[in-house]
């Protein structure tokens with residue numbers, strides 16, 4: 001995989017344009033990546049999809065067996081360094097594997113919890129002895145992992161955890177007391193990453209092994225979806241663990257929790273993408289087979305609209321996902337080149353792109369929910385039947401907006417991170433915001449468009465970014481430190497940012513696709529990109545308007561709204577015709593294909 | 595044991611089949627190619643034999659153009675030791691069988707395994723032709739294979755039943771399910787497939803053989819009609835006059 005190395009920074013997309021040559025797109029997977037994707041598909045088709053009912057019934061030992069098989073295939077150790085008997089694959093490959101396995105419903109959740117939040121804390125924060133002891137066995141699947149952060153009283157506010165750790169008088173052990181809630185894989189995990197406060201104060205990570213006296217499990221939770229994924233409470237009652245099991249530094253547990261989440265979030269988007277593609281394919285096939293009024297329902301415009309819109313959103317979020325993934329990979333290489341260890345490099349890179357990770361978490365989970373919801377609609381009554389696959393797709397989708405930080409928390413984080421970076425001088429949001437204020441006072445001048453297939457669309461993007469900088473800049477000035485109390489405005493602003501990032505990524509991907517394969521190969525993708533942008537403009541306008549009207553009055557409001565209008569101007573395209581073309585292609589292909 | 599597994603490079607079973615150039619050529623645009631499913635049984639069985647015996651070597655062979663190399667790589671990833679590509683379109687069964695038997699003559703093998711048939715042209719005769727050209731025995735299609743000492747015990751599917759067969763090496767066998775379980779390539783297999791040898795050899799000339807002039811896609815079946823059981827007369831009438839299967 002080749003990506004030009006440029007000195008780019010996370011979050012910079014809001015103030016800079018990106019050249020299509022600098023983005024990585026799924027069209028650039030190499031042969032090995034394609035083979036790995038195809039291996040995942042074979043594994044899903046042979047071992048997972050035929051057994052979804054048994055998995056959801058939590059048939060005794062089945063999930064462990066499947067995880068073991070995944071271990072044999074190397075899926076658990078793909079991104080583990082070779083030193084720990086892993087395959088040391090790059091970040092893009094690990095995203096691709098996550099995407100492919102994302103179609104595996106509950107199994108995908110178990111797999112992601114094990115390889116992500118379960119294993120990564122030890123990889124990134126463990127000392128050598130801990131890494132040597134656990135990583136090879138976690139990579140092979142001999143040991144299975146879970147991650148215990150949430151408590152009954154602390155979910156989003158994770159640092160308010162009450163679980164306590166106290167050093168024994170002999171100084172050799174810690175005694176844990178407390179209760180963890182919603183712990184994925186708890187039923188069969190051998191290794192638990194547990195967060196507790198030493199002396200009720202210093203938030204710290206610990207490794208607790210299954211069978212440690214004083215640790216016990218609650219019953220399986222009854223859940224709306226991902227029923228096959230083990231979710232239980234974990235109780236600690238005078239649970240004594242050796243002090244060697246402290247993970248990372250004392251009092252620095254939040255660094256583990258938050259850093260792991262960056263990677264977890266972008267991976268969640270990858271998994272949601274895989275599930276979305278599968279769900280779209282189910283809908284396409286059904287729409288072709290279901291006859292009403294003497295013809296397949298796929299012939300109806302209303303259904304074609306849905307099929308096309310599913311594809312548009314999937315393609316869009318996929319473009320953003322692999323763009324961000326490769327940016328992280330590139331940053332990682334750069335940090336490694338600067339002498340960082342492998343672990344420091346990936347963590348540093350993910351933290352640099354934490355804004356993009358949060359954007360993708362929200363966008364990926366919401367695309368999947370859209371696709372599943374319309375999937376049910378396309379199947380009609382059969383969509384509502386538990387005997388058809390859409391029922392499971394719909395129920396399993398919903399969790400993604402809740403875990404790995406709820407989408408509300410992630411939306412607020414996006415803004416929070418932008419503002420912090422601006423305050424620290426890492427991202428210069430001020431100068432462009434000032435320039436926009438000046439521009440607002442002047443008469444709009446007509447601009448020469450650049451060249452290339454999306455010359456006009458790119459100019460639209462430049463303007464859209466101005467609309468965000470203008471609105472966010474005004475909000476920041478007006479509320480200063482109390483902006484965090486204006487959550488509604490933060491939600492509006494983050495929606496605008498998410499849409500701009502995704503729309504830009506979509507255009508860049510299509511431009512690259514055409515440069516690689518020619519215009520004919522990319523003609524439907526051009527339609528997709530244009531429709532996405534077209535609709536994003538109106539969404540951005542609406543979010544901007546809501547933000548502006550909720551913080552201004554009178555002339556100030558008038559001026560900002562005029563500015564918003566100016567920056568969110570679009571040319572009209574015939575979206576009906578575009579969607580019909582997109583739907584036709586999907587129907588011909590009999591599956592999601594872009 | 596030295597085993598040769600011959601694999602086909604065929605469109606995925608869910609592909610949409612269309613033709614171009616006056617219906618003389620398969621339209622491969624957008625089509626996903628796979629190892630022929632029956633050939634994959636043959637390959638899986640070969641791996642089982644090698645791994646059980648702890649010795650031996652598996653060579654996979656395909657007669658095809660460079661486009662088929664990914665398919666060969668996948669066979670290597672699944673577990674074959676080396677790959678050979680005879681650089682030519684597989685023009686006809688005779689052509690393909692000649693290339694295979696020539697390769698077998700120039701290299702020593704104990705056993706040649708293939709699928710019972712390819713799933714593109716479904717000729718189902720290459721194993722027989724190869725055996726004939728080599729003057730070996732051929733059994734096809736076999737569903738079960740055990741090696742006991744130097745004997746091969748096989749179960750063959752025949753019309754309405756099964757046949758138990760015993761034979762000695764060398765042999766050419768056509769395989770079908772459930773002879774072995776398909777194997778999924780592992781990460782390790784995929785990564786090592788890049789370093790395993792894949793040799794390209796030139797085809798030898800073949801004078802006889804057939805050539806496809808045109809293909810035709812069957813018309814989709816027209817919709818079926820549901821007749822209420824109480825309307826037997828209407829059914830008979832339709833079978834007589836519309837379907838014309840009764841007179």
Ligand SMILES: Cc1cc2nc3c(=O)[nH]c(=O)nc-3n(C[C@H](O)[C@H](O)[C@H](O)COP(=O)(O)OP(=O)(O)OC[C@H]3O[C@@H](n4cnc5c(N)ncnc54)[C@H](O)[C@@H]3O)c2cc1C
Nearest residue numbers: 147148149150154155156182183184402403404406408409
């Ligand atoms: C199936 C499942 C598996 C899980 N697996 C794990 C696991 O393996 N390990 C683990 O540690 N945890 C796990 N979790 C926990 C999960 O991460 C939490 O449920 C999630 O973080 C939300 O916390 P909560 O449920 O307490 O909701 P709350 O935090 O109570 O949130 C309720 C609502 O209020 C909103 N809200 C909260 N705070 C704010 C705020 N400041 N401003 C605005 N809105 C706010 C939220 O967005 C949400 O809409 C899992 C949960 C589920 C359901």
